[in-house]
Amino acid sequence: MELFTVKSIGKVCVDKKGTRLKLDKEYIPALTNLEGFSYINILWWFDQCDHSDSRSKLIEKSPYKDSPEMLGTFATRSPERPNPIALTCANITYIEAENGVVGLAYMDAEHGTPILDIKPYTPSLDRVENPSMPQWCASWPKNVETSGDYDWSKVFNF
Template identity: 40%
Template sequence: MLTTEPYNVISVGVVSVSGSQHNLRLEIKPQYRPALKGLADFSHCQILWWIHEFAEDAFRRTTQIEPPYEAPVTGVFATRSPVRPNPIGLSVAGIVSVDVEQGIVEVTGLDAYPGTPVLDIKAYFPATDRVRHVRVPVWAASWGEWALE
């Protein structure tokens, strides 16, 4: 049974420019700063963010896209396209530093823009967050096996 009940998704912070030219930082709202406790013990985290540039209804009704790279037309669930029914981005990012008191998490590898709302941060656990044997379509096979560190 499909439900059409609304969900209350809130922003816990925002992406901003870091002092370092290659990094970004997450500015966490004061009420969520205690949730950062222990995050500095991890090298990486997963960041869920709202792709606000593509949140309009027209984008959210799109179900298939023609990727900007050498690939066939595919359903949005078979892509990392920002155009999707729920414009939620997911990035694995390296943790550079965590300041719980100020609510600042400096990260590398986040593919979001300054001003992007942050929905959640999850610690990266290799035992549950990586897969040893994967399959990708031919058009994505040359992209490499690992993210840059």
């Protein structure tokens, strides 16, 4: 088994002031010229699922209505996976580069979650015009902008 070193570059902050990324001081220069991008891809660590039970779960009961009963981990966005790495595309609301802060409209991570990396969202590399989807999820929203207004209770079993 090959081992890798992955270091957190900061933390997710979620409180009354909203959602934001707070970078460790040494990584603040990496925000240079991020202004102008409206979205970023954030790689983060599902730290609450970083244990042997979650890392060994490869098949699970589907949380989705109208889907197959069982799904492989790689067919889900589950936090329980061999390497608990998550990816979120988020809308930037403000940048305080001098303080290492990036404000976000929303992010599906808990307060204190470790951030692994930030990459600007660029349509030429990140956008797929006509992706194929299994029938059970083909009716889901087609983009991040409409996803926030979608009634996800129609999709999930909980």
